[in-house]
Amino acid sequence: MLLVIRTRGNPLRSLPSAAVLTSVLNCALIGFAIPFTGLGAMLGFVTPSATMIAFTLGVTTLYLLAAEVTKRVIGSAVGGANQAMLLR
Numbered sequence: 001m002l003l004v005i006r007t008r009g010n011p012l013r014s015l016p017s018a019a020v021l022t023s024v025l026n027c028a029l030i031g032f033a034i035p036f037t038g039l040g041a042m043l044g045f046v047t048p049s050a051t052m053i054a055f056t057l058g059v060t061t062l063y064l065l066a067a068e069v070t071k072r073v074i075g076s077a078v079g080g081a082n083q084a085m086l087l088r
Contacts, residue, residue: 004067008075011068 002024011030015021035045048056 001064001067004064005071008071 003016004011005020006016006020016024034040034043038042040047
């Protein structure tokens with residue numbers, strides 16, 4: 001989500017710095033891996049099934065697409081309002 005909201009433009013065209021990308025990917029990988037480790041068992045996590053992982057990836061993808069569409073709709077509305085104010 002961070003990589004989608006960090007820029008007004010297309011997140012695939014406006015790449016983040018190496019530090020931001022590395023941090024986000026490391027956090028995502030660690031968060032995904034914890035339920036499969038002994039630490040996850042100590043914390044009471046249950047290993048997710050393949051179906052649950054697929055469902056979570058699908059919902060996350062839809063959420064990111066919705067965020068991108070919303071960002072563009074709001075950005076164009078705000079951009080139009082800002083432009084109208086400049087013309088006054």
